[in-house]
Amino acid sequence: MNPGEPKRTVVLQGIGVSPGVAIGVAYLIRRVDAPISRYQLEDKSLVSEEIRRFRKAIKDSENQLLEIKRKFKDQEGLETLYILDVHIMILKDKMLIKQTIQNIEDKGVNAEWALRMTLDKYRDVFSKVDDEYLRERISDVEYAGQRILRNLAGVHHETISGIGDNAVVIARDLSPADTMQMKVERIQGFATDMGGKTSHTTIVARAYEIPAVVGIEKVTTEAKTGDIIIIDGTAGAVIVNPDPEIIRRYEEKKRHYAMIEDGLLKHARKTATTLDKHRVLIGANIEFTEEIPSAVQHGTDGIGLYRTEFIYINRDRLPTEEEHFCTYKKVVESRGIRFSTIRTFDLGGDKFISDPRLAAEMNPVMGLRAIRFCLREVDLFKVQLRAILRASAYGKTKVLFPMISGMEELLETKRIFNEVKKELKRDGIPYGKDVKIGIMMEVPSAVLIAEDLAKEVDFFSIGTNDLIQYTLAIDRVNERVSYLYEPLHPAVLKLIRQVVEAGHKTGIEVAMCGEMAGEPVYTMVLLGLGLDELSMNSLVIPRIKKLIRSVTVKECRKLVERVMTFNTASEIEFFVRDYMRRKFTDDFEVAD
């Protein structure tokens, strides 16, 4: 790969054991776990030499652990120090030593192989233990065993104290001795190949409230030191070398995560109904099915935006219809949600297949992506549509088409959609009878002809991120123009109002699923503009619900009328922030 070429994005799934989002630079702890070889001891006299080596490695291991214990005595809680004592006892365990020496003597093998045999035997015995917590104590046996093996190999130094700030630590597994040598409070996140809900990494990560995903199986082979890496400890996902768009989504998630307060969850189960009895539907934006339980817990009415891109990313071949179907079925039949809005593929084609025809583009956000790409690669598009329709037989499903810029695109999309429906019907494959179709309102040209488009669809969903950047002509990746990105720009507000009015005139619902929908400071403005549904990161739902329940639509409309009299974004921004601060004295900070 050329140095200038972007690195391949890899998405890995594991067990999310400590919630939260971390975005940082990977630091891979690579152990010199050279595969252990078996040597047959040719001479009986070598047996005593192997036993001597084994005993010395145990002694060395013990001394190292005692040294770590001494060094960190003052810094750590007693709990972790105690674990080191347990590891020392395992090193010196009478049965471990006895069996290993017996293996050396009886089988005439080298100390490494003899110890491996003993460890494997214990792994086997532990795996049969019913109690999960006790079963996972095999990890303590492994930590101790690995240390002896390293000493047998003559490897003494572990340079893990040099981990810098903002590091996301990647390892096969982390032992207490490992974590004690790190400045854990400065670590952003953990991702390990091994581990479960009660393993050491999990306990440490939870104690320090650091996002962690364990049991990923191959994170140490996929991530290298220096790679940008995202850890989503809530969804159990790890993304290596994410592209700027994905990083931005996760920065938003991270911000929301930091905002949740303990008391807010009690607002979660109540409906988002204003004081004057106006109900707003609340949706959750998700990208992994694993996020659904958390979204339900945070009080979502349904899935307002399921981004399907991760089904495509990080694969050698295209996902099959069956793979699509299984994922969508899981989404629509999830407990506790009333509807699922599935958005069709919304990236450039370069994201999932190495097709030379789809070379990287100069300006990808305006290039061949989303619905444009799907209309060109109809066969690929149909696979996804068939799967969504098949899944719709299992729960209320809405299909959302991204980046529609005009009527022709919409009609062509509908034609293909109906064709797929007809094929399913012909083949006798069931699908939902009442599948709603909608379009993202994110291209300004679509907004200008919203009244016509409204007659062809069942709902609109406003994607503010793209709408803002297309309307204000800002390249979001270009930091020199990012100051122009203003959600409360009068032009943006007028476009939103136009979409809502066009939708309501035709009698269809208008949702918003962009970042703006999840920003509490904008909530009253959005209610005043008349949106029917707000879809957001689930973590922010309780806060938005609390806010909606404490206002009237009447005052929101008045606020919007006032806002529309200003003609600069900065005046509006200042006015709205000031208004929200006065109204909710505790909830909005002065600085921003």
Next chain:
Amino acid sequence: MIVEKTLTIKNELGIHARSAAMIVRALERYQSSVSFERDGTRVDARSLLDILTLGCPKHSEIVVRADGDDAREVLECLEKLVDDKFGETA
């Protein structure tokens, strides 16, 4: 002298690494050979690893057998550890 008694584990976590370590340490003061039996598997009570392999959660029963001059003391000591829930606070 051989003494045998069934003990019921009372602490939340069962015989985990920490409690097993306490057992092994406590036994260092005695001469008797000591074994634990659970579901037909018998292990040496002086090996932390072997104790762990029994996988004893809360409410499980183990048969303790001590053989030696101080067998009675061994049993008293173990009984006390189990009754004290190995010092677990919760």
